[in-house]
Amino acid sequence: xxxxxxxxxxxxxxxxxxxxxxxxxxxxxxxxxxxxxxxxxxxxxxxxxxxxxxxxxxxxxxxxxxxxxxxxxxxxxxxxxxxxxxxxxxxxxxxxxxxxxxxxxxxxxxxxxxxxxxxxxxxxxxxxxxxxxxxxxxxxxxxxxxxxxxxxxxxxxxxxxxxxxxxxxxxxxxxxxxxxxxxxxxxxxxxxxxxxxxxxxxxxxxxxxxxxxxxxxxxxxxxxxxxxxxxxxxxxxx
Amino acid sequence: xxxxxxxxxxxxxxxxxxxxxxxxxxxxxxxxxxxxxxxxxxxxxxxxxxxxxxxxxxxxxxxxxxxxxxxxxxxxxxxxxxxxxxxxxxxxxxxxxxxxxxxxxxxxxxxxxxxxxxxxxxxxxxxxxxxxxxxxxxxxxxxxxxxxxxxxxxxxxxxxxxxxxxxxxxxxxxxxxxxxxxxxxxxxxxxxxxxxxxxxxxxxxxxxxxxxxxxxxxxxxxxxxxxxxxxxxxxxxxxxxxxxxxxxxxxxxxxxxxxxxxxxxxxxxxxxxxxxxxxxxxxxxxxxx
Numbered sequence: 001x002x003x004x005x006x007x008x009x010x011x012x013x014x015x016x017x018x019x020x021x022x023x024x025x026x027x028x029x030x031x032x033x034x035x036x037x038x039x040x041x042x043x044x045x046x047x048x049x050x051x052x053x054x055x056x057x058x059x060x061x062x063x064x065x066x067x068x069x070x071x072x073x074x075x076x077x078x079x080x081x082x083x084x085x086x087x088x089x090x091x092x093x094x095x096x097x098x099x100x101x102x103x104x105x106x107x108x109x110x111x112x113x114x115x116x117x118x119x120x121x122x123x124x125x126x127x128x129x130x131x132x133x134x135x136x137x138x139x140x141x142x143x144x145x146x147x148x149x150x151x152x153x154x155x156x157x158x159x160x161x162x163x164x165x166x167x168x169x170x171x172x173x174x175x176x177x178x179x180x181x182x183x184x185x186x187x188x189x190x191x192x193x194x195x196x197x198x199x200x201x202x203x204x205x206x207x208x209x210x211x212x213x214x215x216x217x218x219x220x221x222x223x224x225x226x227x228x229x230x231x232x233x234x235x236x237x238x
Numbered sequence: 239x240x241x242x243x244x245x246x247x248x249x250x251x252x253x254x255x256x257x258x259x260x261x262x263x264x265x266x267x268x269x270x271x272x273x274x275x276x277x278x279x280x281x282x283x284x285x286x287x288x289x290x291x292x293x294x295x296x297x298x299x300x301x302x303x304x305x306x307x308x309x310x311x312x313x314x315x316x317x318x319x320x321x322x323x324x325x326x327x328x329x330x331x332x333x334x335x336x337x338x339x340x341x342x343x344x345x346x347x348x349x350x351x352x353x354x355x356x357x358x359x360x361x362x363x364x365x366x367x368x369x370x371x372x373x374x375x376x377x378x379x380x381x382x383x384x385x386x387x388x389x390x391x392x393x394x395x396x397x398x399x400x401x402x403x404x405x406x407x408x409x410x411x412x413x414x415x416x417x418x419x420x421x422x423x424x425x426x427x428x429x430x431x432x433x434x435x436x437x438x439x440x441x442x443x444x445x446x447x448x449x450x451x452x453x454x455x456x457x458x459x460x461x462x463x464x465x466x467x468x469x470x471x472x473x474x475x476x477x478x479x480x481x482x483x484x485x486x487x488x489x490x491x492x493x494x495x496x497x498x499x500x501x502x503x504x505x506x507x508x509x510x511x512x513x514x515x516x517x518x519x520x521x522x523x524x525x526x527x
Contacts, residue, residue: 050411074417086412088405098398099405103417106398155417 001026001190002047002078002159007056009039009046016042018214019056024159029181029191031201031222033235034211040194041083043211044161047192048080049073061158075103079157083164083194085148089137093128096136096147097121100154114154121150124180142173149180159190166197178204198235202226210235240370242488248376250484251383255438256461257468257476258390259431265407265471266427268327272334273314274435275458276341279451281307281436282356282443283349289359296359300382303440304433311432312425314341320421338458345451353450356443375445386437387477390430394473403427407471435461456500463507469520478518 002024009017017039024030032040045051047058049070058066065073070080079100088096101114122129125146131139136147145165152160162181166174178200185191195201202208202222210218210231218231225231256278263271285303288294294302318337322330365372394400405413406423414420442457443449460483468479483503490502510517 048415050414069419070414071417071419074415080415082412082415086409088408088412090408091401091404095401095404099401099413099416099418102398102402151416 002060002192003058004043004047005057005059007043007046007053007058009042009051009053016214017046017053020211020214020216022209022216022219024190024192027185027188027190028207029185029193029205031193031195031205031208032211033195033198033201033208035234036196037213038211039214040211041163042214044080044082044163044192044194047073048078048161050080071103074155074157077156077158078161079152079155079159080161081148081152081163081165084167085141085144087136087139087144087147087151089135091136092133093136093139093147094132096151097154100151103155117154117156121153124153124183125150142169142177145169145173145177146180149177149184153184153189157189159192160184161192161194163194164196165193166195166200174200198231242492243485244370244372244376246485246488247481248379248484249488250464250481251380251387252438252442252480253457253460253464253484254477254480255383255386255434255441256457257464257480258387258473259435260462260465261468261470261473261476262403262427262431264465265473266403266410266424267319267330269319269330269334270462270470271319271428271431272331272458273318273337273341274431274461275454275456276338276345277307277311277314277432277454278435278439278457278461279345279449279454280310280341280439281432282439282449282453283345284436285440286354286356286443286449290357299359300437300440303436307436307439308429308433310341311428311435315425315428320424342451342454349451351451353448356447356449358444358447375441379441379445382437382441386434390434390473393430399423399426460503463503466507466515466517467510469517472517472519472521475517475519482518 004020004022006019006021007017008015008019020039020043032043034040042051046053049068052067057064060076060078063076065076088099097118101117104110104114106114127143127146128150136144139147165177165181169177181191181204193201193205202225205222208219208222208225209216218225256274259274260271263269281303284306285299288302289296289299314337318333319330322333360374362374394403402413402418402423403426405416405418406420410420443453464479464483465476467483468475468477483506486506487499487502491499
């Protein structure tokens with residue numbers, strides 16, 4: 001469904017991705033794990049068009065999206081939940097969700113579909129219900145993460161890019177968030193997950209790529225990686 | 239006294255119209271568009287030409303002036319600011335000052351240096367309520383400004399493009415992840431801000447019966463002062479700042495002499511920048527590093 005081939009992305013003269021190749025199949029949850037600075041966030045930003053690679057090729061559903069704008073990539077069905085949630089804090093919960101549906105037509109049938117999807121988001125994230133008029137900046141961290149995910153779902157994505165969804169959240173809430181990620185995946189949305197917490201990532205994803213300084217150093221089924229000595233030492237703290 | 243309040247409101251609402259353009263552009267680009275006063279001048283000229291040469295009625299001349307100035311604003315953004323989107327902010331500021339000088343001299347070359355009279359396309363009525371005197375201009379300026387501000391409020395709060403504007407003002411990168419074309423939102427912001435400035439240009443040009451190429455300088459600076467006073471980046475702030483500045487000027491003239499007018503306005507600017515640079519309704523912006 002999504003494939004990156006030998007992608008190189010630079011910040012100025014610094015090469016953050018040095019020929020990275022990954023594949024994500026329809027309906028999968030795939031995780032990217034690795035230390036700080038390994039290039040996980042850069043990979044997601046390159047996929048969603050916030051960064052443009054200098055070399056390599058990205059295809060989604062058979063279409064080359066290597067040099068597309070972020071606004072066009074959303075329309076093709078990739079929705080990116082950025083690191084640190086980045087909700088529009090001075091706008092209400094409802095306005096945030098409406099902005100998630102910005103790329104869709106709100107006329108005729110579209111209006112009804114958006115309405116249905118709002119209901120779906122509120123049933124997936126009951127914490128948001130009844131707070132439609134509250135400013136997003138006044139929500140707790142966990143609620144903001146849920147809002148950011150709900151907002152991303154409002155574009156009806158085929159694929160969700162999640163950057164560090166557990167960051168800064170209490171363990172109880174992290175559990176909730178990951179249960180919902182699995183639910184979203186069961187509904188047919190493919191998920192590419194970036195996560196510091198390798199244990200959590202490998203227990204959620206079916207496959208994973210281990211990144212080090214802008215390259216894939218290891219990849220495979222999650223359960224194989226969980227048993228891999230190298231991974232256990234470097235990322236699972238054993 | 240009541241007369242001064244009416245005068246202050248009229249002057250203030252025209253300042254508010256200009257201040258809105260500064261504040262909206264600052265909101266999305268963190269740029270003080272120093273060519274904004276010249277857009278006001280361009281709007282006044284377009285209004286003058288359409289009502290004088292083409293003989294259009296006032297309302298139509300106003301609409302043409304607003305549309306024309308909106309177009310000029312969008313072109314200015316495209317050629318002077320968009321190529322510098324990733325450049326340091328000082329470069330964009332210098333480009334804005336350059337654009338301001340360019341537009342003023344272009345008007346000078348095309349229209350000549352003389353001040354032109356703005357023939358009034360309707361009959362001016364005067365109304366005396368005891369000692370209070372109100373004429374058609376006061377009413378027209380107040381009604382037009384208030385109407386435009388209500389329309390703007392609706393646009394920004396309720397419409398899809400207005401929400402996109404607010405989102406882009408808060409976080410451009412995330413806005414683009416929503417499918418918002420940030421460049422289009424910025425162009426739209428310039429169009430709206432320029433149209434409001436043109437409305438002010440036509441109203442004031444007509445009120446003072448004078449249009450000339452350098453007419454944008456002082457109102458441009460006053461609009462900027464009003465935006466800073468209200469809190470640059472805040473739309474209600476620009477409205478409030480405009481009214482307060484207009485009131486302060488008029489009251490100052492009544493108490494002192496009319497020569498003090500600009501000193502009062504810029505004294506306020508200096509004072510705000512010293513005491514509370516974020517303005518009355520502005521939030522403390524944290525510079526992102």
